[in-house]
Amino acid sequence: MKKSAPDVKTTPKPVDPTTFSLALLTVIFVTVPLILFSDSIGPVVISIYDWVAFNCGLLFQWAAIGAMGLIAWLALGPYGKVKLGDPEDTPEFSTLSWIAMLFSSGVGGGLLYWAGVEWAFYYDAPPFGAEPHSVDAIKWATSYGLFHWGFTAWCIYALPTIAMSYAFYVKKIPYLRLSAAILGHGAATSMWAKPIDLAFMLGLIGGAGTSLALTSPMVSAGISELTGVPHSKGLDLFVIAICVALFGITVYLGLERGIKKLADFNLVLSIVFLVFILVTGPTSFILMMGTESIGTMINNVFTMITWTDPVEQTGFVQDWTMFYWAWWIAFAPFVGIFVTRISKGRTIRHIIFAMCAFGSLGAWSFYIILGNYGLSLELSGVLPVAQMVRDDAFSAIAAVIMSLPWGGLAMTIFTIVTIVYVATTYNSASYTLAAAATKELHAGEDPARWHRLFWAFILGVMPVALMFVGGLKVVQSATLLAALPLTIAGLFMTRTLLKWLREDHP
DSSP: OOOOOOOOOOSOOOBOHHHHHHHHHHHHHHHHHHHHTHHHHHHHHHHHHHHHHHHHHHHHHHHHHHHHHHHHHHHHSGGGGOBSSOTTOOOSSOHHHHHHHHHHHHHOTHHHHHHHHHHHHHHHSOSTTOOTTSHHHHHHHHHHHHHHTSHHHHHHHHHHHHHHHIIIIISOOOOOSHHHHHHGGGGGTOTTHHHHHHHHHHHHHHHHHHHHHHHHHHHHHHHHHHHOOOOOHHHHHHHHHHHHHHHHHHHHHOIIIIIHHHHHHHHHHHHHHHHHHHHHSOHHHHHHHHHHHHHHHHHHHHHHHHOOOTTTOOSHIIIIIHHHHHHHHHHHHHHHHHHHHTOTTOBHHHHHHIIIIIHHHHHHHHIIIIIHHHHHHHHHTSOOHHHHHHHHHHHHHHHHHHTSTTHHHHHHHHHHHHHHHHHHHHHHHHHHHHHHTBSOOOTTOOOOHHHHHHHHHHTTHHHHHHHHHOSHHHHHHHHHHHHHHHHHHHHHHHHHHHHHHHHHOO
16 A cells, blocks of 8 residues: 655745636625625525526536546546556555545535435425325435435546546646646636636635535534534534634645545544444344435436426426536536546546545445435334424434434534534635646645635635525525536536547547
8 A cells, every 4th residue: 555645845836816816806796795685685596596407407417417428438448547647656645545535525514414314305395206205205215315426426526537637647737727627738828717717716615615504504403412502603603613724724734634634534434423323223224225225226317317307397307406416517626626636646447436436335325324314213203304304404414313322422423524524625625726726736736835724714705605695595506606607618628638638549
């Protein structure tokens, strides 16, 4: 097993003032009105979401389908053996640490929120005309989460990872930016470079803001259960401050001393938490339900990925599938840049298989174990989870965890796991934003520490603004709107990658 290289970068890297200033000003102009005029802006944002979802949602669906097809071709075709780096390059991190970091950067605390309660939304309002609370509703409720967090998501992540890794390690373009994967060496001079990088940075801030806006109230609800302190906006803001401080510290420490150690720790703690639920909960029901849900998803994956609901127009596709594809697209360049930074010396096939296999299995583990435990409480009558989710999803998650044996201990572990996942994702995001706003980076170099710390603070601003506006639909809207320009950019990125591969490996 390869020993990790030391995280020592002695030369400060200069900031790109144009990209830095544009991103900062845009964040200010977006978040300040959200906070000051939350009552009037909320309905406007929701109406924009509805318009984009119904008129542009098909673009997200075809982007997801295209990403799956292209990634399968890259992994299984002749380009799969292409090494991302020089022939003598070896991986910087051990395989286990590398997988832990790429998984943590791609899921975040949002996984623990949705894995616990997503089934309840589908149980109440199932797709394909199924009767609510019926056997068919249960079948779709347990399989749709696996579909949304499975191979499609990680294919969307893998595509920019391969494109940026090829640009950085093979073409030797000294920029960890989305524009480098689209424009090549022209990213230094092209008039399109700044708008592309600005769209990427805003997409990341919007997507990350969505994740933290969903996660912090869940952590607050857990703290409220443990301490008796009432769940309030003030407690939510306190949790955000703690998360920002934690991922600020770890991103300041760097990849080796901060992000890697945090990811390793959380991988172990996550496994302990899931095994605890599986052993102390209804083990047989969880495993049987999980097996059936995987089969249902595999048997219906083509129907699920192409379903647009044009006749009944129930809104299910727009509210869920299109939201998820938009969320992954908004996060994809960030995950791509971060995984690029930690993947020197690995092949295209190795990266794709690791992301799609281990990423999907990791997310499915939470859905199968935590989600089906909550479903068992609902079906056995121990806890009216579905009704609790309708009233307050965050408190419902806390109640599910507290129902376990040694509920206080389980809630403590769950809270720590959630906070660390949030921190791991956000310090990766801070690193990526700093890299995108740095003039020039070469393999093995990192952005300046103050620069990474600054973006860690900025990433805490957006969720505060979204929480002031309130409502799941408003939070989802930030992601959907941020993903729209990135979907277009992804088409040009794919074109550039294929052009490079054909030229270098005829």
